[in-house]
Amino acid sequence: MDTLAAVFREIRQPLSIERITLDPPGPTEVLVRLAAVGLCRTDYHVIRGERRVAMRPMVLGHEAAGIVEQIGTAVEGIKPYDHVVLTFIPACGICRWCRAGLHHLCAEGPRITHGPQLDGTYRRRDHAGIAVGAFCMIGAFAERTVVDQASVIVIDKDIPLDLASLVACGVPAGVGAARYRARVKHGDSVLVVGCGGDGMNVVQGARLCGASKIIAADIVTAKLDWAREFGASHGINAQGEALTRAVLELTDGIGVNHAFVCIDPPATLVPAFRATTKGGNVVVTGLTPDSVAEIRIPPLELFVTQKAIMGAVYGFASPRLQIPELLKLYRSGNLKLRELITQTYQLDQINAGYSDLDAGKNLRGVVVFAH
Ligand SMILES: [Zn+2]
Numbered sequence: 613m614d615t616l617a618a619v620f621r622e623i624r625q626p627l628s629i630e631r632i633t634l635d636p637p638g639p640t641e642v643l644v645r646l647a648a649v650g651l652c653r654t655d656y657h658v659i660r661g662e663r664r665v666a667m668r669p670m671v672l673g674h675e676a677a678g679i680v681e682q683i684g685t686a687v688e689g690i691k692p693y694d695h696v697v698l699t700f701i702p703a704c705g706i707c708r709w710c711r712a713g714l715h716h717l718c719a720e721g722p723r724i725t726h727g728p729q730l731d732g733t734y735r736r737r738d739h740a741g742i743a744v745g746a747f748c749m750i751g752a753f754a755e756r757t758v759v760d761q762a763s764v765i766v767i768d769k770d771i772p773l774d775l776a777s778l779v780a781c782g783v784p785a786g787v788g789a790a791r792y793r794a795r796v797k798h799g800d801s802v803l804v805v806g807c808g809g810d811g812m813n814v815v816q817g818a819r820l821c822g823a824s825k826i827i828a829a830d831i832v833t834a835k836l837d838w839a840r841e842f843g844a845s846h847g848i849n850a851q852g853e854a855l856t857r858a859v860l861e862l863t864d865g866i867g868v869n870h871a872f873v874c875i876d877p878p879a880t881l882v883p884a885f886r887a888t889t890k891g892g893n894v895v896v897t898g899l900t901p902d903s904v905a906e907i908r909i910p911p912l913e914l915f916v917t918q919k920a921i922m923g924a925v926y927g928f929a930s931p932r933l934q935i936p937e938l939l940k941l942y943r944s945g946n947l948k949l950r951e952l953i954t955q956t957y958q959l960d961q962i963n964a965g966y967s968d969l970d971a972g973k974n975l976r977g978v979v980v981f982a983h
């Protein structure tokens with residue numbers, strides 16, 4: 613069959629809206645009709661050439677939910693008409709990390725920027741017959757996609773699919789970073805640098821953990837206002853040393869227990885580190901451009917302050933455990949999802965959506981498919 617897709621062809625150029633050929637699912641794969649896909653900043657880093665992928669053309673898009681239309685002969689536990697969320701790291705199920713339930717650390721993770729399916733072959737071709745890759749083995753900037761069952765989580769049908777798409781990336785990344793990486797405790801103080809899709813969900817996660825002080829920092833004032841709606845107690849519009857000073861002032865000079873670096877880690881990590889109390893945690897949830905190769909913190913300072921700098925992908929917890937749990941929290945009224953969506957777009961408006969993200973207008977833009 614053929615499907616409309618937004619194809620990444622050239623760095624720093626608009627995604628190309630075109631019809632591509634989509635092959636039927638292989639034995640362990642499913643065909644999914646997409647309902648919604650979030651405009652996460654990670655895809656934008658790829659478009660800008662700041663995060664390299666192994667091939668072009670490639671269909672980007674990795675924060676998605678949809679409905680299963682067809683399954684391969686060896687698929688288990690998934691059937692047509694199931695509502696599904698797609699995970700941007702597949703869970704191969706057999707590597708040492710998957711066997712330990714640590715699907716976010718799956719051995720297949722490093723391959724998600726390569727382009728082929730999990731089995732190493734391609735399901736997409738362009739009009740010239742050239743193989744087209746799928747970012748994160750998903751390629752969700754398209755009306756339909758074919759993915760391995762390792763990338764699929766079946767969800768309850770009462771959850772609106774536009775909201776379900778959000779728990780595919782930004783929500784678990786942020787909420788999980790607070791709950792599972794930093795392990796924020798009741799009464800802790802928290803700094804969140806960068807209140808976009810990830811950061812706003814760190815704010816939500818810190819609130820769920822019972823943090824007493826949640827300091828949001830961003831250079832877009834509107835995002836500080838949004839952060840208060842999501843649970844932040846304080847907002848700081850500052851960066852660099854001024855940010856560090858402002859946080860120390862709010863914490864009696866001792867710094868926060870946990871700092872989350874959710875945007876531009878090269879510029880924000882050191883101020884966040886210095887705004888963290890001795891023995892505290894600094895968690896990097898944001899993508900760093902490939903070109904940045906160092907953290908400029910003297911090892912002696914790391915030693916004497918006894919702080920931990922740590923990374924969190926997918927909120928440092930298995931998406932197979934987290935996603936159903938997050939949807940339960942939504943259902944019980946403890947997690948905001950609808951409020952995360954600033955603007956919706958059709959697929960052929962996707963480049964405008966990324967312009968809006970770049971301009972700081974969107975918490976989350978979502979492409980919604982009208983089938
Ligand atoms: Zn993402």
Ligand SMILES: [Zn+2]
Pocket residue numbers: 702703704705706707708709710711717718719720
């Ligand atoms: Zn695995």
